[in-house]
Amino acid sequence: MMNNAQRILLAIYLPLTFLILTFDNLYPVSDAVSYLKFTTMFTLFLSVTIVRKNTREQKLMTRAYFFLVIADFFMVFLTTFDDLNLYLEGLGGVGFLLAYLCLIPVLQKNFKLGKAEIITAIPIAIIFLGIFLLLQPYLGLLFSIGIFIFTAVLCYMAWAAICAIFRNYYTHKTACLIAIAAILMLVCDMFVVISIFYPPYPSFLPWSENIIWGSYVPGWTLLAVVINEENPKNKYID
Numbered sequence: 001m002m003n004n005a006q007r008i009l010l011a012i013y014l015p016l017t018f019l020i021l022t023f024d025n026l027y028p029v030s031d032a033v034s035y036l037k038f039t040t041m042f043t044l045f046l047s048v049t050i051v052r053k054n055t056r057e058q059k060l061m062t063r064a065y066f067f068l069v070i071a072d073f074f075m076v077f078l079t080t081f082d083d084l085n086l087y088l089e090g091l092g093g094v095g096f097l098l099a100y101l102c103l104i105p106v107l108q109k110n111f112k113l114g115k116a117e118i119i120t121a122i123p124i125a126i127i128f129l130g131i132f133l134l135l136q137p138y139l140g141l142l143f144s145i146g147i148f149i150f151t152a153v154l155c156y157m158a159w160a161a162i163c164a165i166f167r168n169y170y171t172h173k174t175a176c177l178i179a180i181a182a183i184l185m186l187v188c189d190m191f192v193v194i195s196i197f198y199p200p201y202p203s204f205l206p207w208s209e210n211i212i213w214g215s216y217v218p219g220w221t222l223l224a225v226v227i228n229e230e231n232p233k234n235k236y237i238d
Contacts, residue, residue: 005051005228013221016040017214024209031080037213038077044220045069048227057106058227064102068220071095089196090146096189097150100157103223107160107178109169116166121159128155131190135197147197158186174232177222184219188212 002010020040023033045065053059075092131151136144161182164175191212195201201208226232 002225003228003230006225009047009221009224009228013040013044013217013224017217017221020213020217021210024213025206028206028209034076034080038072040217041072041076041220042069044217044224048224051228053227054230055232057109058229058232060106061103061223061227064099064223065220067095067099067102071099093146093150097153100153100185104153104157104160107157107164107182109164110167112167114166117159117163120162120166124155124159124162127186127190128152131193135193138197138199143197147193151193154186154189158182168234170232171234174226174229177226177229181219181222181226184215184222188215188219 016036020033020037023030023036027033045068048062048065053062071092071094074088074095078088128151132148135147139147162179164170164178165172167175169175170178188211191208195205195208195212
Protein backbone atom coordinates (compact mmCIF):
# COMPACT_ATOMS: atom_id res chain seq x y z
CA MET A 1 0.00 0.00 0.00
CA MET A 2 1.12 3.54 -0.69
CA ASN A 3 0.75 6.49 1.64
CA ASN A 4 -0.91 9.76 0.68
CA ALA A 5 2.32 11.54 -0.29
CA GLN A 6 3.30 8.69 -2.62
CA ARG A 7 -0.11 8.67 -4.29
CA ILE A 8 0.09 12.45 -4.80
CA LEU A 9 3.51 12.13 -6.46
CA LEU A 10 2.20 9.55 -8.92
CA ALA A 11 -1.00 11.50 -9.52
CA ILE A 12 0.99 14.63 -10.42
CA TYR A 13 4.08 13.43 -12.25
CA LEU A 14 2.73 10.56 -14.33
CA PRO A 15 0.13 12.84 -16.01
CA LEU A 16 2.87 15.47 -16.43
CA THR A 17 4.93 12.83 -18.22
CA PHE A 18 2.06 12.20 -20.63
CA LEU A 19 1.70 15.96 -21.14
CA ILE A 20 5.41 16.30 -21.98
CA LEU A 21 5.24 13.41 -24.44
CA THR A 22 2.20 14.93 -26.13
CA PHE A 23 3.75 18.39 -26.46
CA ASP A 24 7.03 16.95 -27.73
CA ASN A 25 5.10 15.53 -30.66
CA LEU A 26 2.87 18.55 -31.24
CA TYR A 27 5.51 21.25 -30.72
CA PRO A 28 8.96 19.73 -31.28
CA VAL A 29 11.97 21.75 -30.08
CA SER A 30 9.67 24.31 -28.43
CA ASP A 31 11.02 26.58 -25.69
CA ALA A 32 7.72 26.30 -23.84
CA VAL A 33 8.06 22.51 -23.71
CA SER A 34 11.63 22.88 -22.40
CA TYR A 35 10.35 25.15 -19.62
CA LEU A 36 7.69 22.56 -18.78
CA LYS A 37 10.34 19.83 -18.62
CA PHE A 38 12.66 21.83 -16.38
CA THR A 39 9.83 22.97 -14.12
CA THR A 40 8.63 19.38 -13.75
CA MET A 41 12.01 18.16 -12.53
CA PHE A 42 12.62 21.24 -10.39
CA THR A 43 9.33 20.79 -8.53
CA LEU A 44 10.15 17.10 -8.07
CA PHE A 45 13.43 18.20 -6.48
CA LEU A 46 11.53 20.55 -4.17
CA SER A 47 9.07 17.83 -3.21
CA VAL A 48 11.81 15.44 -2.03
CA THR A 49 13.71 18.25 -0.31
CA ILE A 50 10.86 19.33 1.97
CA VAL A 51 9.51 15.89 2.85
CA ARG A 52 10.42 14.35 6.20
CA LYS A 53 12.84 11.43 5.77
CA ASN A 54 12.71 8.43 8.08
CA THR A 55 16.13 6.95 7.26
CA ARG A 56 19.66 8.08 6.48
CA GLU A 57 19.39 6.36 3.10
CA GLN A 58 16.43 8.51 2.10
CA LYS A 59 18.40 11.64 3.02
CA LEU A 60 21.31 10.50 0.84
CA MET A 61 18.98 9.78 -2.08
CA THR A 62 17.68 13.35 -1.86
CA ARG A 63 21.15 14.73 -2.60
CA ALA A 64 21.01 13.20 -6.07
CA TYR A 65 18.09 15.47 -7.00
CA PHE A 66 20.23 18.57 -6.48
CA PHE A 67 22.68 17.40 -9.14
CA LEU A 68 19.75 16.29 -11.29
CA VAL A 69 18.42 19.86 -11.38
CA ILE A 70 21.91 21.20 -12.13
CA ALA A 71 22.15 18.79 -15.07
CA ASP A 72 18.73 19.81 -16.38
CA PHE A 73 19.65 23.47 -16.03
CA PHE A 74 22.47 22.98 -18.54
CA MET A 75 20.83 20.42 -20.82
CA VAL A 76 17.23 21.65 -20.85
CA PHE A 77 16.77 25.17 -19.48
CA LEU A 78 19.75 26.86 -21.14
CA THR A 79 18.81 25.42 -24.53
CA THR A 80 15.96 27.94 -24.60
CA PHE A 81 18.60 30.67 -24.93
CA ASP A 82 21.05 28.87 -27.22
CA ASP A 83 21.38 25.61 -29.08
CA LEU A 84 22.68 22.67 -27.06
CA ASN A 85 26.44 22.32 -27.52
CA LEU A 86 29.11 19.97 -26.27
CA TYR A 87 30.07 22.36 -23.47
CA LEU A 88 26.56 22.38 -22.02
CA GLU A 89 26.18 18.65 -22.62
CA GLY A 90 29.43 18.03 -20.77
CA LEU A 91 28.32 20.08 -17.75
CA GLY A 92 24.96 18.31 -17.79
CA GLY A 93 26.71 14.96 -17.97
CA VAL A 94 28.79 15.84 -14.92
CA GLY A 95 25.59 16.69 -13.06
CA PHE A 96 24.04 13.32 -13.83
CA LEU A 97 27.32 11.56 -13.01
CA LEU A 98 27.35 13.17 -9.55
CA ALA A 99 23.68 12.25 -9.06
CA TYR A 100 24.42 8.59 -9.74
CA LEU A 101 27.49 8.67 -7.49
CA CYS A 102 25.20 9.90 -4.71
CA LEU A 103 22.85 6.97 -5.28
CA ILE A 104 25.39 4.15 -5.52
CA PRO A 105 26.33 3.95 -1.79
CA VAL A 106 22.62 3.75 -0.93
CA LEU A 107 21.80 1.15 -3.57
CA GLN A 108 24.61 -1.28 -2.78
CA LYS A 109 23.74 -1.83 0.88
CA ASN A 110 24.43 -5.41 2.04
CA PHE A 111 26.79 -5.80 -0.92
CA LYS A 112 27.46 -9.36 -1.97
CA LEU A 113 28.38 -11.08 -5.21
CA GLY A 114 26.26 -14.16 -5.57
CA LYS A 115 24.81 -16.06 -8.50
CA ALA A 116 21.89 -13.67 -8.95
CA GLU A 117 24.20 -10.64 -8.97
CA ILE A 118 26.52 -12.21 -11.54
CA ILE A 119 23.63 -13.16 -13.83
CA THR A 120 22.24 -9.64 -13.54
CA ALA A 121 25.64 -8.20 -14.43
CA ILE A 122 25.74 -9.96 -17.82
CA PRO A 123 23.05 -7.93 -19.67
CA ILE A 124 24.25 -4.74 -17.96
CA ALA A 125 27.81 -5.40 -19.14
CA ILE A 126 26.55 -6.05 -22.67
CA ILE A 127 24.72 -2.71 -22.64
CA PHE A 128 27.83 -0.93 -21.35
CA LEU A 129 30.13 -2.43 -23.96
CA GLY A 130 27.55 -1.99 -26.73
CA ILE A 131 27.13 1.73 -26.07
CA PHE A 132 30.85 2.38 -25.72
CA LEU A 133 31.84 0.41 -28.82
CA LEU A 134 29.07 2.09 -30.84
CA LEU A 135 30.23 5.58 -29.92
CA GLN A 136 34.00 5.15 -29.62
CA PRO A 137 34.80 5.51 -33.36
CA TYR A 138 33.21 8.98 -33.31
CA LEU A 139 34.88 10.24 -30.14
CA GLY A 140 38.24 11.83 -29.46
CA LEU A 141 40.37 10.69 -26.54
CA LEU A 142 38.86 13.11 -24.02
CA PHE A 143 35.26 12.27 -24.88
CA SER A 144 36.08 8.56 -25.04
CA ILE A 145 37.31 8.71 -21.46
CA GLY A 146 34.32 10.79 -20.39
CA ILE A 147 31.76 8.49 -22.02
CA PHE A 148 33.53 5.42 -20.63
CA ILE A 149 33.39 6.79 -17.07
CA PHE A 150 29.81 8.06 -17.35
CA THR A 151 28.47 4.85 -18.90
CA ALA A 152 30.35 2.68 -16.41
CA VAL A 153 28.90 4.62 -13.45
CA LEU A 154 25.40 4.58 -14.98
CA CYS A 155 25.49 0.83 -15.60
CA TYR A 156 26.95 0.08 -12.17
CA MET A 157 24.23 2.18 -10.55
CA ALA A 158 21.56 0.26 -12.47
CA TRP A 159 23.17 -3.07 -11.56
CA ALA A 160 23.40 -2.17 -7.86
CA ALA A 161 19.75 -1.04 -7.89
CA ILE A 162 18.50 -4.25 -9.47
CA CYS A 163 20.61 -6.31 -7.07
CA ALA A 164 18.91 -4.57 -4.14
CA ILE A 165 16.09 -7.06 -4.74
CA PHE A 166 18.42 -9.94 -3.80
CA ARG A 167 20.23 -8.33 -0.86
CA ASN A 168 17.29 -7.92 1.55
CA TYR A 169 18.41 -4.58 2.98
CA TYR A 170 15.24 -2.90 1.77
CA THR A 171 11.74 -4.32 1.85
CA HIS A 172 10.72 -6.16 -1.29
CA LYS A 173 8.38 -3.34 -2.30
CA THR A 174 11.08 -0.70 -1.86
CA ALA A 175 13.72 -2.77 -3.64
CA CYS A 176 11.41 -3.33 -6.60
CA LEU A 177 10.67 0.40 -6.85
CA ILE A 178 14.41 1.15 -6.73
CA ALA A 179 15.13 -1.43 -9.44
CA ILE A 180 12.39 -0.16 -11.77
CA ALA A 181 13.51 3.46 -11.24
CA ALA A 182 17.11 2.58 -12.09
CA ILE A 183 16.13 0.63 -15.21
CA LEU A 184 14.16 3.64 -16.43
CA MET A 185 17.16 5.91 -15.75
CA LEU A 186 19.38 3.52 -17.70
CA VAL A 187 17.02 3.49 -20.68
CA CYS A 188 16.77 7.28 -20.60
CA ASP A 189 20.50 7.91 -20.53
CA MET A 190 21.24 5.27 -23.16
CA PHE A 191 19.13 7.24 -25.62
CA VAL A 192 20.51 10.59 -24.43
CA VAL A 193 24.13 9.54 -24.92
CA ILE A 194 23.47 7.97 -28.32
CA SER A 195 21.42 10.95 -29.52
CA ILE A 196 24.25 13.33 -28.59
CA PHE A 197 27.37 11.44 -29.63
CA TYR A 198 26.28 9.13 -32.47
CA PRO A 199 26.48 11.21 -35.68
CA PRO A 200 24.13 9.04 -37.80
CA TYR A 201 21.44 9.68 -35.18
CA PRO A 202 19.18 12.65 -36.09
CA SER A 203 19.44 15.60 -33.70
CA PHE A 204 15.75 15.41 -32.78
CA LEU A 205 13.24 12.59 -33.13
CA PRO A 206 9.87 12.87 -31.37
CA TRP A 207 9.74 9.13 -30.63
CA SER A 208 13.26 9.25 -29.20
CA GLU A 209 12.34 12.21 -26.99
CA ASN A 210 9.28 10.24 -25.93
CA ILE A 211 11.47 7.34 -24.80
CA ILE A 212 13.88 9.68 -22.99
CA TRP A 213 11.23 11.67 -21.11
CA GLY A 214 8.85 8.75 -20.82
CA SER A 215 11.51 6.95 -18.77
CA TYR A 216 13.23 9.96 -17.18
CA VAL A 217 10.33 11.52 -15.28
CA PRO A 218 8.75 8.24 -14.08
CA GLY A 219 12.17 6.88 -13.05
CA TRP A 220 12.97 9.79 -10.77
CA THR A 221 9.34 9.94 -9.60
CA LEU A 222 9.56 6.34 -8.42
CA LEU A 223 12.73 7.16 -6.53
CA ALA A 224 10.84 10.05 -4.93
CA VAL A 225 8.18 7.52 -3.93
CA VAL A 226 10.94 5.54 -2.19
CA ILE A 227 12.08 8.70 -0.37
CA ASN A 228 8.50 9.08 0.86
CA GLU A 229 8.30 5.46 2.05
CA GLU A 230 7.62 5.24 5.78
CA ASN A 231 9.47 1.96 6.36
CA PRO A 232 11.85 1.35 3.43
CA LYS A 233 14.20 -1.05 5.22
CA ASN A 234 13.63 -4.56 6.46
CA LYS A 235 12.81 -4.72 10.15
CA TYR A 236 16.03 -6.49 11.15
CA ILE A 237 18.11 -3.64 9.66
CA ASP A 238 19.18 -1.05 12.21
